[in-house]
Amino acid sequence: MTLKESERKKLKPRFVPLIVFLATLVVVLISLTAIVFPTLVIRSMGGVEDYSGINPFEIGMWAYPLLITNFILLVSGILYTKNRLPTSITNSIRFIFNFEVSAQVAFIVIIVFI
Numbered sequence: 001m002t003l004k005e006s007e008r009k010k011l012k013p014r015f016v017p018l019i020v021f022l023a024t025l026v027v028v029l030i031s032l033t034a035i036v037f038p039t040l041v042i043r044s045m046g047g048v049e050d051y052s053g054i055n056p057f058e059i060g061m062w063a064y065p066l067l068i069t070n071f072i073l074l075v076s077g078i079l080y081t082k083n084r085l086p087t088s089i090t091n092s093i094r095f096i097f098n099f100e101v102s103a104q105v106a107f108i109v110i111i112v113f114i
Contacts, residue, residue: 036063 034041040056046107080093101109 030067035066036060 003089007105036059037057038053038060039058043054043056076085083090
């Protein structure tokens with residue numbers, strides 16, 4: 001094994017999560033744009049004949065609840081990683097992260113969702 005092959009094996013695990021994260025982030029940002037600016041999507045898709053009175057960057061009615069919820073989740077995540085949350089909340093989050101469901105139950109839930 002040469003030095004370059006060992007370097008590739010070390011770098012591969014680092015790049016895969018980063019690539020998945022960036023791809024997911026792009027998809028989420030595109031879908032959130034439709035919630036924050038719904039008239040932008042309507043106007044760009046050609047859903048309205050007369051464009052003169054339409055502001056494509058008009059804020060939608062779900063924009064503020066979405067942004068507030070995302071801000072709360074972001075701050076909670078940062079506080080959790082810095083161990084600044086109360087122990088009762090931290091224990092609840094750890095319980096959720098450690099909760100496992102059997103494969104049979106997961107399969108039944110997926111079938112019900114489909």
